[in-house]
Every structure is written in structure tokens, then in C-alpha cells.
Amino acid sequence: MSSAQLNRAFVVLLKRDLTLAFRRRSEMVNPLLFFVLVTTLFPLGVGADPALLRSIGPGIIWVAALLAALLSLESVLRSDFEDGSLEQLMLSAHPLSVLMLAKVLAHWLVTGLPLLLVAPLLGLLLGLSGDAIVTLVQTLALGTPVLSLVGTIGVALTVGLRKGGMILSLLVLPLYIPVLIFAADAVTSTGAGLPVTAQLSLLSALLVLALSLTPAATAAALKISLA
Amino acid sequence: MWHFFHQLASPRYFYRFAGRILPWLGAACLLLMLAGLYQGLLVAPTDYQQGDSYRIMFIHVPAAWMSLFVYVVMAVSGAVGLVWRIKLAEIVAVASAPIGASFTFLALVTGAIWGKPTWGTWWVWDARLTSELILLFLYLGVIALNSAIEDKRTAARATSVLALVGVVNIPIIHYSVEWWNTLHQGATVTKFDVPSIDLRMLIPLLLMALAFKLFYLVVVLMRARCEILQRERNTGWVRELVEAP
Amino acid sequence: MSWHEFIDMGGRGAYVWSAYGVALVVLVVNLLAPALWRRRLLRELARRLKRSRNPQ
Numbered sequence: 001m002s003s004a005q006l007n008r009a010f011v012v013l014l015k016r017d018l019t020l021a022f023r024r025r026s027e028m029v030n031p032l033l034f035f036v037l038v039t040t041l042f043p044l045g046v047g048a049d050p051a052l053l054r055s056i057g058p059g060i061i062w063v064a065a066l067l068a069a070l071l072s073l074e075s076v077l078r079s080d081f082e083d084g085s086l087e088q089l090m091l092s093a094h095p096l097s098v099l100m101l102a103k104v105l106a107h108w109l110v111t112g113l114p115l116l117l118v119a120p121l122l123g124l125l126l127g128l129s130g131d132a133i134v135t136l137v138q139t140l141a142l143g144t145p146v147l148s149l150v151g152t153i154g155v156a157l158t159v160g161l162r163k164g165g166m167i168l169s170l171l172v173l174p175l176y177i178p179v180l181i182f183a184a185d186a187v188t189s190t191g192a193g194l195p196v197t198a199q200l201s202l203l204s205a206l207l208v209l210a211l212s213l214t215p216a217a218t219a220a221a222l223k224i225s226l227a
Numbered sequence: 228m229w230h231f232f233h234q235l236a237s238p239r240y241f242y243r244f245a246g247r248i249l250p251w252l253g254a255a256c257l258l259l260m261l262a263g264l265y266q267g268l269l270v271a272p273t274d275y276q277q278g279d280s281y282r283i284m285f286i287h288v289p290a291a292w293m294s295l296f297v298y299v300v301m302a303v304s305g306a307v308g309l310v311w312r313i314k315l316a317e318i319v320a321v322a323s324a325p326i327g328a329s330f331t332f333l334a335l336v337t338g339a340i341w342g343k344p345t346w347g348t349w350w351v352w353d354a355r356l357t358s359e360l361i362l363l364f365l366y367l368g369v370i371a372l373n374s375a376i377e378d379k380r381t382a383a384r385a386t387s388v389l390a391l392v393g394v395v396n397i398p399i400i401h402y403s404v405e406w407w408n409t410l411h412q413g414a415t416v417t418k419f420d421v422p423s424i425d426l427r428m429l430i431p432l433l434l435m436a437l438a439f440k441l442f443y444l445v446v447v448l449m450r451a452r453c454e455i456l457q458r459e460r461n462t463g464w465v466r467e468l469v470e471a472p
Numbered sequence: 473m474s475w476h477e478f479i480d481m482g483g484r485g486a487y488v489w490s491a492y493g494v495a496l497v498v499l500v501v502n503l504l505a506p507a508l509w510r511r512r513l514l515r516e517l518a519r520r521l522k523r524s525r526n527p528q
Contacts, residue, residue, distance in 0.1 A: 177404070224388060332498065
């Protein structure tokens with residue numbers, strides 16, 4: 001099997017998933033709406049004091065992004081599991097981990113990338129400074145792929161279960177904590193005028209680590225739960 | 228030697244072997260624990276800073292050590308089960324989860340009870356306590372996944388994968404929590420590790436740590452035996468066992 | 473050291489003994505759970521065996 005063939009399989013799968021996703025636009029829009037809604041609830045809950053909102057804003061936006069990512073997570077494998085194409089993928093001669101990477105990438109492009117686009121708006125609503133908003137987008141760009149990659153392991157483990165959703169959040173949320181800490185801290189630090197290269201480097205390291213390790217874990221998990 | 232290990236990996240032999248050594252392990256555990264309690268509650272001197280409330284350390288610290296130790300054991304035996312397809316290793320991984328979770332719970336509760344007289348509050352978002360709490364969540368995830376999957380074999384293998392993912396994440400989580408803690412908490416919370424601990428305090432601590440390790444061994448063997456019975460319920464040797472207990 | 477001093481723990485008795493109490497409960501529950509599980513399993517297996525021996 002040549003690497004050119006593998007590349008083609010990757011691209012074909014990516015295109016297929018993107019096409020399918022664009023046919024079901026509501027599944028793309030719902031997490032985004034959820035992200036905006038949850039963020040809007042906080043000022044209503046804690047009061048509209050601008051100083052308070054500015055100080056807790058990064059945390060709020062990131063927690064909301066975490067939950068939105070979690071909400072959309074199941075769809076990465078669900079429909080393919082239900083119509084049987086997941087089993088077809090497993091039978092293919094290509095390594096399952098690479099195929100999974102294509103699926104995660106497609107899923108992130110559809111559900112993760114839009115979060116980056118609305119995040120500046122939410123930053124403005126919560127009174128973050130311009131610099132902080134730039135950092136917010138940077139952290140989301142580095143962090144949300146990690147969430148998709150790590151979360152897909154959990155999806156692969158629970159895909160065959162009837163009530164997988166609740167368990168999925170229990171499995172995945174603790175693993176999201178490092179991303180939350182570094183990312184929210186980077187945004188807060190920018191607001192305080194501190195350098196954030198360390199946090200961004202750490203997030204990049206997490207991304208590289210997740211990119212190299214999680215596809216294999218996802219493939220292993222999928223082979224077990226569909227055995 | 229290898230023959231012994233080979234035999235041990237067979238569920239039937241393991242069941243009998245574990246049953247034979249369990250009373251001895253239990254007795255050793257009880258003796259160590261009683262010795263540790265005697266040393267810790269009666270012999271060890273009162274701490275000049277914390278008074279007698281530091282005596283909670285003799286259960287808190289061993290429980291905290293065990294909480295991490297059991298997770299690592301769970302992940303390693305899970306990996307062994309996945310790679311070499313040894314049923315017994317899977318069984319040990321599954322059996323470890325509830326015990327580890329209860330040690331974690333114990334470390335958290337005793338930490339809170341210790342915190343009240345020492346810091347004045349039941350809970351502080353201290354790096355260690357927070358990491359411990361996250362560890363509890365990781366354990367609960369493993370337990371939930373294991374009980375959600377009907378087929379025991381699949382459940383054990385899925386649990387093993389999750390434990391492995393968790394064990395890779397634990398250092399990262401721990402480091403990130405420590406980072407977060409130094410930023411938000413400052414150095415207000417005193418840490419428990421004393422640079423030179425009195426020997427009369429160290430001995431009960433080590434005794435209790437050893438006792439907790441043996442306790443884990445006892446319970447994991449008990450749970451593994453049950454798990455074996457359940458899995459092998461249709462085999463001849465289990466039928467014989469049920470007929471002539 | 474008198475019995476009273478031992479219970480009092482320098483005024484911190486409530487904390488120390490409640491911590492040890494929780495530990496005792498956790499350890500006992502850990503021991504009881506597999507013991508009860510095993511008993512239930514053996515009883516269940518015995519019942520199954522009897523039923524397969526003399527089917528009605």
C-alpha cells in the first residue's frame with residue numbers, strides 16, 4: 001500500500017464527511033448556538049458588572065466552548081455507526097487510525113472552527129480587551145482540535161451504547177481540564193498585560209501530543225467496542 | 228518459575244491459589260494495620276504546630292498514595308491484558324477500579340477533615356486536593372464505562388483503554404493543576420511534607436502504607452475471584468465447585 | 473496517657489476520630505462488597521445447577 005493511496009483515502013474520507021455535514025446544517029449550527037446561549041446566560045446569572053465580567057469572561061467562554069465541543073462530539077461517529085459505514089471503514093485496508101484522523105479533522109472543521117469565528121463577538125459582549133480577544137482566538141485554534149481528538153476516543157468507547165451520551169461526558173470532561181487551564185489562563189494573562197508564550201507553547205505541545213497519540217487510541221477503542 | 232506464572236494466568240488455578248493465600252494476606256494486613264494504629268495514635272508524639280490533628284495523616288497519606296498507585300496498576304494490567312490478551316490481567320484492571328475510587332474518596336474526605344482544623348475550611352482549591360478530585364472523576368468514568376457495557380469481555384477491554392488514556396493524562400493534569408494553583412492561590416497553603424519527619428511519626432506512616440497496600444491486594448483478589456466465577460459460570464470446574472463447596 | 477486524653481486528642485478528637493471512622497467504613501464496605509457478591513454468585517449458580525439437573 002503506497003502512501004499516495006493512503007493520502008487519497010484520507011482526502012476522500014474528509015470530503016465525504018464534509019459533504020455529509022453540509023447537507024445537515026442544523027447539526028453544525030446547534031453547537032454554535034449553544035456556545036452563544038450559554039455565554040449569554042452568565043451575565044444574567046452573576047450580574048452585569050463590567051469588571052466582574054471581564055475577570056471571569058475567559059473562563060466562561062472557555063467552559064462554554066468545552067461544553068459545546070462535548071455536545072457535538074457524538075456526531076463524529078454516530079451516523080456512520082448507525083448506517084454501518086463505520087464497519088466498512090474498519091474493513092478497509094488502510095490503517096484505521098489515519099481514517100479516524102480524517103474523520104476528526106472533518107468534524108473539527110464543521111463544529112470547532114465556527115466556534116473560533118463567533119468567539120470574538122462573545123469576547124466583546126463580556127468586555128474583553130482587543131489583545132485578549134486575539135489570544136482567545138489563538139487558544140481556541142490550538143485547544144479545540146485537542147478537544148475533538150481526545151473526545152473521539154470517548155466516542156469510540158461508547159458508540160455502541162444506548163445511553164452513551166451521559167457516560168461520554170463523564171469520560172471526557174476530566175481529560176479536558178489541562179486545555180481549559182492553559183487556555184483560560186492565557187486569555188486572563190493577556191488581559192492583565194502579561195506574556196502568554198508559555199501557555200500557547202504548552203497548548204501547542206498538547207495539540208502535537210494529541211495528534212500523534214489519540215488516533216491510535218481511537219482506533220483501538222473502536223475495534224473493541226465494535227468487536 | 229515460568230511454569231508457576233503460566234499456571235497462575237489460568238483462571239481456575241488463580242481462583243484456588245488466591246483462595247489459599249487470602250487468609251494469610253488478610254491476617255498480615257490486619258496485624259500491620261493494628262501495629263500502625265498503635266504506633267500512630269499512641270506512640271507518635273504530638274506535633275508542635277498542628278497538635279494532634281496531624282494524626283489524620285496516617286490514613287490520609289497512605290490513601291492518597293494508594294489512589295495513584297492503584298490507577299497505575301489498573302492501567303498497566305489493562306495494557307498487559309490488551310497486548311497479550313491475558314484474561315486475568317483484564318480482570319485485575321476491572322477489579323481495581325472500585326478500590327482505587329474508594330481510596331481516592333477516603334483521601335479526599337480525610338483531607339477535608341484535616342483541613343478544617345489546619346486551614347479553617349473544609350475545602351481549599353489546593354493543587355493536591357484538586358488533582359485528587361479529578362482523579363476521583365477519572366475513576367468514576369472508568370467504573371461507569373465498565374458497568375455500561377453489557378458484555379463483560381468487551382467492558383474489560385474498553386475499560387483498559389480508558390485507563391491507559393487516563394494514565395497518560397494524569398501527569399499532564401497534575402502539571403496543569405499545579406500551574407493553575409501557583410497562579411491563583413499563591414503560596415498561602417502550607418504543604419504537608421515536612422523535610423525531616425520524626426522517626427516515631429515515620430514508622431506508623433510506613434506501617435499504614437504497607438497495610439493499605441496489603442488491603443488492596445486482599446480486596447483485588449476477592450473481587451477477581453468473583454469476576455472469575457461470573458465469567459466461567461458455564462465451565463466444569465465452577466460446577467464442581469458449586470456442588471462441593 | 474489517660475483514656476480521656478486519648479479520646480480528646482488535644483481538643484481535636486472530633487476531627488481525628490471522624491476521619492478514622494470514615495476510613496473504617498470505607499475499608500469495611502470494600503471488604504463486604506466482594507464477600508456478599510461471592511455469596512450471591514455461589515447461591516445463584518447452585519440454583520441454576522439444580523434447575524438444570526431436574527427440569528420440571
